[in-house]
Amino acid sequence: MIPKVIAIFVRDARLAATYKLQFALNWVSIAAGVIGLAFMARLVSGAHQRSMGGLSYFEYAVINIAFLTLELGTLDGCEKVVRNDQVYGTLPSILSTPTSMSVLAIGSTVWSFVFALVQIACYIGFGALFGLHLTHIDPVTLAAFILLSVAATIPLGVFSTAMVIVFKQGAPVKFVLSNLATIFAGVLFPVALLPGWMQHVSWMLPMTHVLNGVRGAFTGVPITHLSYDAMWLAAVSVVLFPLALLTFRAAVSRAKFDGSLSHY
Amino acid sequence: MNLAQPSDVRTPATPASIAVEGVTKTFPKNHDFMTWLRYRGRPPRFRAIDDVSFSVAGGELFGLLGENGAGKSTILTMLSGLTTPDAGTIRVDGITGSSSGGAARELRQRIGMCTAEERSFYYRLSARENLRFFGNLCGLHGSALDARVDIVARYVDLRDKLDRNFETYSSGMRQRLAIARALLTDPPVLLLDEPTRAVDPVHARDIRALIRSLVVNEGKTAVLCTNLLEEAWELCDRIAVIAAGKIITVAKPAELLARAGGRRYAVSLDRMDDALVERARAVAGLSRLIVEEKPRGVRLVVDLDDGPRTLTNLLRAVSANGVSVDHVAPEEPDPFAVYASLATAAPS
Numbered sequence: 001m002i003p004k005v006i007a008i009f010v011r012d013a014r015l016a017a018t019y020k021l022q023f024a025l026n027w028v029s030i031a032a033g034v035i036g037l038a039f040m041a042r043l044v045s046g047a048h049q050r051s052m053g054g055l056s057y058f059e060y061a062v063i064n065i066a067f068l069t070l071e072l073g074t075l076d077g078c079e080k081v082v083r084n085d086q087v088y089g090t091l092p093s094i095l096s097t098p099t100s101m102s103v104l105a106i107g108s109t110v111w112s113f114v115f116a117l118v119q120i121a122c123y124i125g126f127g128a129l130f131g132l133h134l135t136h137i138d139p140v141t142l143a144a145f146i147l148l149s150v151a152a153t154i155p156l157g158v159f160s161t162a163m164v165i166v167f168k169q170g171a172p173v174k175f176v177l178s179n180l181a182t183i184f185a186g187v188l189f190p191v192a193l194l195p196g197w198m199q200h201v202s203w204m205l206p207m208t209h210v211l212n213g214v215r216g217a218f219t220g221v222p223i224t225h226l227s228y229d230a231m232w233l234a235a236v237s238v239v240l241f242p243l244a245l246l247t248f249r250a251a252v253s254r255a256k257f258d259g260s261l262s263h264y
Numbered sequence: 265m266n267l268a269q270p271s272d273v274r275t276p277a278t279p280a281s282i283a284v285e286g287v288t289k290t291f292p293k294n295h296d297f298m299t300w301l302r303y304r305g306r307p308p309r310f311r312a313i314d315d316v317s318f319s320v321a322g323g324e325l326f327g328l329l330g331e332n333g334a335g336k337s338t339i340l341t342m343l344s345g346l347t348t349p350d351a352g353t354i355r356v357d358g359i360t361g362s363s364s365g366g367a368a369r370e371l372r373q374r375i376g377m378c379t380a381e382e383r384s385f386y387y388r389l390s391a392r393e394n395l396r397f398f399g400n401l402c403g404l405h406g407s408a409l410d411a412r413v414d415i416v417a418r419y420v421d422l423r424d425k426l427d428r429n430f431e432t433y434s435s436g437m438r439q440r441l442a443i444a445r446a447l448l449t450d451p452p453v454l455l456l457d458e459p460t461r462a463v464d465p466v467h468a469r470d471i472r473a474l475i476r477s478l479v480v481n482e483g484k485t486a487v488l489c490t491n492l493l494e495e496a497w498e499l500c501d502r503i504a505v506i507a508a509g510k511i512i513t514v515a516k517p518a519e520l521l522a523r524a525g526g527r528r529y530a531v532s533l534d535r536m537d538d539a540l541v542e543r544a545r546a547v548a549g550l551s552r553l554i555v556e557e558k559p560r561g562v563r564l565v566v567d568l569d570d571g572p573r574t575l576t577n578l579l580r581a582v583s584a585n586g587v588s589v590d591h592v593a594p595e596e597p598d599p600f601a602v603y604a605s606l607a608t609a610a611p612s
Contacts, residue, residue, distance in 0.1 A: 007400030011386070011393075018388040089383025092346050093445070096377045097401035098369035249364075256348045259291045259312075259338070262381065 001103050008107030009114070012081060016111065030119060034126035037061050051190035053215050059132050060215070064187045066123035067214045070116040070146065071181070071207050074153040076174050077112025078105050079160040086168065086264040095261065101249050105158045113150055136220035144223050145213035148233035152206040155240035162244075162251035168264055181207045209233050279322025279483040280357035280374060280452040282343065287352030289313040289338055289509075312338045314509040315352070320487060325479045327500030328489045331607060335509040336489040337380065340455050343487060344377045356453055373402070376446035380458040380489075382438050387431040391422060391441050394430055395448065402449045416444040419474055421467060435462035443471060447478075454478065454486040460495060472499055497599050505606045512606050520602050527568050529575055532591040533582060536562040543581045549574035565595060 016023060041058035052060040082104075085091040094104065128134055160173035181187060184198060185207035191199055202208045209229035216226045223230060255261045290309035293299075299307045313335045320326040328336040341347040342354055345361055345368060354361035359371040385394045392413060399409045417423040420440035425433075433441065439462050446454060459475065460468040476499055478484045490496050496503050497517045505512045505520075513520070536555065544564070545553055552567035564582075568574040575592070583589055 003405050004401055004403075007397055011389070011397045014389055014393060015386060088386060089381055090386060092341075092381075093377075093379065093384045093398065094401060096344055096346060096372055096375070097398060098372040098403065099401045100369065253348065256346060257350075259289075259341070259347050261346055 001100075004099055004103045005107040005110060008081075008104070009110040012108070012111030013114075015084075016115070026119065027122060030122045031126055033065065034062060034123060034130060037065070038130040051192040053219055055215065055219065056131070058130065059127070059218070060190075061188060062123060062127040062130075062132055063215055063218055064185075064211050066120045066127070067149070067211055068181060068185075068187055068207065069119050069123070070113070070149060071153055071210060072174075072178055073112040073116030073119070074109055074150050075157045075160065075177060077109040078154070078157045079164050079174060080112070081108035082161045083164050083168075083264075086164070086262075089262060089264075092262045095252065101252065102245055105161065105245065105248060106154065108161075109150075109154055109157060117146075134218075136218065138217050138220050138222055141213065141221060141223045141226060142217035144230060145210055145217060145226075145233075148213070148230055148237070149206070149210040151237035152210070152233040152240070155237060155244035156206070158244035158248050159240075162247045165248075165251040165255050165261075168260075177205070177207070180205060184208065186211055206233060206236055279324075280485045281322045282320040282326075282357075282453065282485060282487065283353075283355040284319065284339070284343070285317050285353050287313055287316045287339075287342065287349045287354060289335075289342060289347065289349050312509050313342075313349075316506075316509070316511050317352075318504055318511060318514055320485055322485050323479060323483045324501045325476070325486045325488060325499055327496040327503040328487065328506055329491075329493065329496045329503050329603065330506035332491065334506040336506055337457050338509075339506075340377075340457050340487065340489050344375055344455050345371060346377075373449065374451050375453045375455060376449065376451035378442045378446035378454070378456045378459050380439075380442075380461050382435060382462075384442060385430045385438065385445075388429065390427050390429050391417075391433065392426040394441070395426070395445060398445050399448050404449065412448055412450075416447045419447060420444045420471070436464050436467060439463050440467060440471070443474075452484055454484055455489075456486060457489045458491065459488070460490075460492070475499060493599055493603055505603065507607045517599070520606075521596070521599065523602070528595040529566050529568065530591075530593050530595050531564040531566060531579070531582070531589060532558075532561060533564065534561045534588045534590060536564075536582070536587065540582055540585060540587065543584075544578060547574060547578045547581050550578060561590060 038058055041056065041061065044057040049056070055063070082091065085094060124132065124134065156173055156177060163172060180201070184191070184194070184202040185205050186202065187207075191202045191208060194202060209232050213226045213229045213233075216229075252261070289312050291312055292307045292309050294307065316335075316339065318326075328339060330336050338347060342349050342361065343356060348362060356371055357374050359367055359374070361371070363371060385391075386397070389397070395413045395416070396409060399405075399413065404412055413426070414423065417426050420443050422437065422440055422444065425437065430438070430441070439459065443456075443459055446456070454475075456475065460471050463471060472495065475486060475488070479486050479501075488496070488500060500517065502514055502516050503520065504514045515523070541553075541555060544550070544566075549569045550566060551569050552565075554565040556563040556565065566575075566578060568578075579589055579592070
């Protein structure tokens with residue numbers, strides 16, 4: 001399994017590296033985003049600093065946006081790769097090999113995950129230049145929430161991929177989750193500012209719990225104090241992962257029945 | 265130019281066999297959303313393959329010959345497991361085509377698929393990177409994979425071009441790389457969809473020799489899908505002629521010719537005029553008459569429905585006006601005529 005996952009990762013990394021301009025623009029866009037936030041943060045008063053876990057607005061927003069990148073990267077990594085394989089025409093050749101669906105799903109996410117980690121490092125690096133404090137980070141909590149974030153998001157990405165295999169264009173899971181996250185997950189403002197019923201929606205999103213945990217890690221909160229968020233994410237991943245693989249398998253079966261595996 | 269041939273002639277283990285029984289396949293007529301809605305998720309389908317059965321013995325090269333759209337590639341994709349039949353069973357090397365999990369992976373391990381689709385590689389990667397990637401997915405790694413890449417690249421004469429980006433390859437080179445990929449794992453079963461499509465004549469000849477050698481010397485079982493009559497005739501042990509999703513006949517090339525044999529004759533006459541041609545055409549049981557003017561006399565090529573009796577009547581008719589019959593001999597049937605008569609006789 002691992003050599004195949006590595007093979008898929010290497011392929012995706014090589015393909016990404018061939019698009020040099022896009023590769024370079026990623027870093028420029030991160031730098032521009034952080035600089036923009038630094039100036040925007042001057043407009044925000046410290047009135048809600050408590051609900052931001054003691055972080056300044058700049059720190060709050062940079063951390064959230066950085067880790068939203070990880071979430072979205074993991075969410076659409078598999079879907080993007082499979083969609084590319086549809087368009088390149090390589091999907092039938094891949095499915096002709098003795099590669100299991102789970103290897104394909106996980107392998108297709110790895111590049112996005114690694115790339116997102118590098119992007120996070122850039123966000124944090126640029127953020128540090130503008131006042132993001134890194135001295136209190138709890139590395140165990142941070143690592144745990146990165147892993148839990150991936151574990152809870154991969155199944156959602158696999159659901160999204162299943163849709164792409166059947167419907168080709170359009171990924172409603174990604175669309176809904178990424179748009180919901182902007183409003184409900186507390187990316188640009190604390191969830192505590194939302195009305196009560198909206199906070200219930202917020203609670204149902206994995207991103208809310210991931211961002212809670214990650215912000216906690218940046219302020220030195222140990223994992224034991226964030227066990228509620230951690231348990232929530234672990235439970236979601238345990239429940240959703242087999243369901244997602246079954247859905248993916250069903251989608252491939254459907255495409256095989258309709259003869260649409262090579263369609264795009 | 266000679267492509268490398270498999271040099272280590274091995275006595276194969278039990279060659280893999282293929283059995284296809286009563287397979288039918290339908291496809292949606294279209295995939296648009298409105299049709300899908302109108303028919304509540306069950307859009308009308310058309311029948312691409314209709315109750316097809318055949319078997320391929322281990323170590324046999326079996327040809328699927330037919331017009332574009334006859335259903336050849338659909339049969340191949342069903343054999344490879346990329347398309348699921350609506351009805352019927354497919355068994356490759358004892359494994360059912362509709363298997364899932366480990367059995368399905370085992371099946372895919374035993375099949376090498378050469379697609380006719382040019383878009384089946386990563387354009388921005390080199391040929392070597394492409395082969396390595398697909399080799400990895402087939403469970404090959406490290407030096408064993410490198411050695412295998414080298415061998416299959418030699419088979420298709422691409423060894424010195426492996427580090428070029430796939431996008432710089434010509435159509436023929438892409439096709440040759442697809443053959444190389446199919447051979448990466450040295451699979452016992454080869455599914456070859458128009459393997460010489462777009463390939464230049466010299467390489468096409470060498471690829472045919474390679475395919476034949478893989479079957480004869482290594483005991484591989486191969487299904488070859490082709491539009492090229494001469495390719496099917498030259499390579500295949502047996503040919504299935506397909507038209508409109510049905511198998512019209514399955515036979516050895518020689519048997520197909522023999523079925524049509526004994527019915528075509530060449531008759532040389534010292535002269536012939538229009539009236540005589542009309543009398544000849546009026547002979548019952550004559551399906552075709554071709555008149556060829558020669559420097560000394562006329563040559564008639566005639567296709568007869570029932571052989572000798574019609575021939576006797578024809579000779580009587582043409583020799584009645586003092587025309588002398590110089591020579592009568594049976595003609596070897598033309599494979600094209602044999603194929604055309606089978607394909608056009610198929611129900612639409």
